[in-house]
Each structure stands twice: as C-alpha cells, then as structure tokens.
Amino acid sequence: MSSRTAQEREHAITAALEAGRWAPSVHNTQPWSFSVSGEVISVRADTDRKLRVEDSAGRELLIGCGAAVFNIRTALRSEGFEPVARVLPDPDRPSLVATVGVGAPMEADEHTWLLGGEIERRRTHRAGFTTLPIPERLIEALVGEARSEGARLTPVVSPEAIEVVAALTRAAQGVQSQDRRFSLEVIRWARPPGSGRGDGVPAGGYPREAARTDPRFAQRDYAWRHEWGSEADQSMSTATGVVALLTTSDDSREEWIAAGQALQRVLLRASAHGVSAAFHTQVLEMHHLREFLKDELCSGEYPQMIMRFGITFDDKDAVRRPLSEIVE
The missing domain is CATH 3.40.109.10 (NADH Oxidase)
Known part of the structure; x- marks a missing residue:
C-alpha cells in the first residue's frame, strides 16, 4: 500500500x-x-x-x-x-x-x-408544508430506496387512512402530554435561546405554537411551560404533505438498525430534491396504539416511523456535538 x-x-x-x-x-x-x-x-x-x-x-x-x-x-x-x-x-x-x-x-x-x-x-421539519406537490416519480424512488435497505416505505393514499394516522398521533400526544414523565423528558432536550449545547432541539428549530395541518398531526410540545421556540412562519400553509409509514417484517434489534439505515437513505434522497420530512413518533412509543397501527394499516408489519414529506423553504441551522465528544 x-x-x-x-x-x-x-x-x-x-x-x-x-x-x-x-x-x-x-x-x-x-x-x-x-x-x-x-x-x-x-x-x-x-x-x-x-x-x-x-x-x-x-x-x-x-x-x-x-x-x-x-x-x-x-x-x-x-x-x-x-x-x-x-x-x-x-x-x-x-x-x-x-x-x-x-x-x-x-x-x-x-x-x-x-x-x-x-x-x-x-433538516427535520416541524410544521406544515407548502402546497407544492411532490412528483409521483420521486415518491416511487423513495419507496425503492427503503426497499434496498430491507424496509418498506408505504405512502398513505386514502384520506380515511390519513385521518386515522393523524387521529392516532393526536391520541398519543394527548396521553403523553398528561404524563409529567413524558413532558419532562421532551423538554430536557429542548434548548433555550442562545444555548451553546451541540445536542437537543434548538429554540429556532421548533415553533412556539405548532401550526395545525389539515388533518392535524400532533407535534411534540417542546415549548411546554416556557416561551421558547420560533414564531410561526406565515408563509407556510397547513398542507399535510405526503404521509408515509416505514415498516419492517420483524421487530428485532437488527430490524431497528435496518430501519434506521433505510430511513436515512430515504431522507437523503428526498433532501436532494428539496423535500423535507416531519416525524411523528408518539404513536410508536405507546404499545397498544402501535399494535393497532400494525394490524390495521401496516398489513401486520411493524411500524418503525411515521412521517410526512413536503416542500418547505426553511433554512434552519442544525446543531451537532463535535467529534471530540463522540469519538472515543
């Protein structure tokens, strides 16, 4: 060599x-x-x-x-x-x-x-999207990207099914917001303005008051009990975007890692075409709701991520820890 x-x-x-x-x-x-x-x-x-x-x-x-x-x-x-x-x-x-x-x-x-x-x-998005459509060919390409990593990405097409997924996110967020343990864990990772931390969600990365999509997909309340967060962008509509479910055939640790590789491959391909994603993981953190989603909308496969794809003109900064804190 x-x-x-x-x-x-x-x-x-x-x-x-x-x-x-x-x-x-x-x-x-x-x-x-x-x-x-x-x-x-x-x-x-x-x-x-x-x-x-x-x-x-x-x-x-x-x-x-x-x-x-x-x-x-x-x-x-x-x-x-x-x-x-x-x-x-x-x-x-x-x-x-x-x-x-x-x-x-x-x-x-x-x-x-x-x-x-x-x-x-x-970048991760945490609000509604513009009404600009996502080309069908791109959605098909994203499905193929997930498949190449051993996972399945399924766009939710039926308005009734979209409403079911949205209702499940609202139910999960409603239950979690009443549980002080969940709320404290969320705000532990919400960073105040001017924070020099390289992890968590910076104040400019989440809205002070979440804009409502139609149908409404509940957002995490990072602004719980404080007034941090960004002002709502009035240029954004309440468009939901394309709702999609990422699933795997099994629910082992290997499948979770595969789901992560598939997710990132999908996100990078979407980003290359100006498409962002918003995530809604509350449902997947509650066993009974996740089982319901698996049986009723995922054909028995295990849901690993719920997301919405859309076009936004956000250009928010992202924070990451330096390599000196990560590399042993």
Whole structure:
C-alpha cells in the first residue's frame, strides 16, 4: 500500500466519522459514539442518551444509530472505498451496533454523490408544508430506496387512512402530554435561546405554537411551560404533505438498525430534491396504539416511523456535538 493510499484511507475514515455525527435521532439526542481501530470504525449505542420513558426498549435509539451507520457507509463510498459493514457483530457486546471497515477502492457513482452531498444539508421539519406537490416519480424512488435497505416505505393514499394516522398521533400526544414523565423528558432536550449545547432541539428549530395541518398531526410540545421556540412562519400553509409509514417484517434489534439505515437513505434522497420530512413518533412509543397501527394499516408489519414529506423553504441551522465528544 502506497503512502498516498494510506493517506486517502485515513482521510476517508475522518470523512466517515464526520458524516456519522449528522444522522437524525429522536429529539436530536445523538445516542452514539464512534471508535477507530486500524481501518475499522465501530458504532456504539450511547445508552446514557436513551429516552428512559419514551424509548424504554431502545428501538428509537437503534434507529438513530442505524442512520449513523448509513452515513458512514455513504461517506466511505463517496471517498472511493467500498464499506464493509457488520451489524451487531458481537453478541457479548450488545451496545456495539456495527463495525464498518474501509474496503477495496471503488468508483463512486452519481447516486452515491447525490446522497452524500445531502448528509449535512438535510433538516427535520416541524410544521406544515407548502402546497407544492411532490412528483409521483420521486415518491416511487423513495419507496425503492427503503426497499434496498430491507424496509418498506408505504405512502398513505386514502384520506380515511390519513385521518386515522393523524387521529392516532393526536391520541398519543394527548396521553403523553398528561404524563409529567413524558413532558419532562421532551423538554430536557429542548434548548433555550442562545444555548451553546451541540445536542437537543434548538429554540429556532421548533415553533412556539405548532401550526395545525389539515388533518392535524400532533407535534411534540417542546415549548411546554416556557416561551421558547420560533414564531410561526406565515408563509407556510397547513398542507399535510405526503404521509408515509416505514415498516419492517420483524421487530428485532437488527430490524431497528435496518430501519434506521433505510430511513436515512430515504431522507437523503428526498433532501436532494428539496423535500423535507416531519416525524411523528408518539404513536410508536405507546404499545397498544402501535399494535393497532400494525394490524390495521401496516398489513401486520411493524411500524418503525411515521412521517410526512413536503416542500418547505426553511433554512434552519442544525446543531451537532463535535467529534471530540463522540469519538472515543
């Protein structure tokens, strides 16, 4: 191996670590840490950042870690190396989510460049969308992206089914808002104006008062008991956008990680075409409502994410912890 190749591989590892920290996670908890041994990156679940009330099983934690794994894979490909990924490689170390090695040199294709270019640009949206339509071809492409990672993305087409999903989000949010434990866990990750923290949801990243979509998809109340948050953007309509369900055939830890990789692949492809996503995970945090959704709308598959896709002109900043806090 020439010194130049060694330098290229070292640069690829640095780029992959940087990409990994830009993965999405519930409340932007960033529940991961990375380490490097030789040319292998280890992705570990940071259980200190697990949501004890909302995510007692760690499902959402592993979805976030799966998204980080996908970013690392994509960055290595963008740098010209085939990633060699192993998920849950050591049964004796359950917090070790995956290892990703720097494999053989390869030529990155346009699709890889397309996804890789969106890793730091992708943003989560927390309101209604404009009325601009999303092309049907793009929706079909997003379905294909999820399928390539072993998950299923199903657009919810029927107005009646959309209303059912919306009603479930309202029911779940209504119950959670009455539970002080849920509320305290949410506001723990809501950052005040001027906060220098590199995690959580910054005050400019959520509305002081959530705009209502039609039908209404309930939003997290990050502004609970304080007046932080941004003013509602009057240019935004109450358009719901395209509602979609991300599901897997099983509900194991492997499937949760696969769901995270599929989710991030979908989000990056959407972002490349100017499409953002809003998430509604409250339903999935309540066992009986999640079971109802699985049986009635997901054909028996396990729902891992509820989201709305749409076009917005938001250009909010995103916060992430520096690599010095993440890389062991």
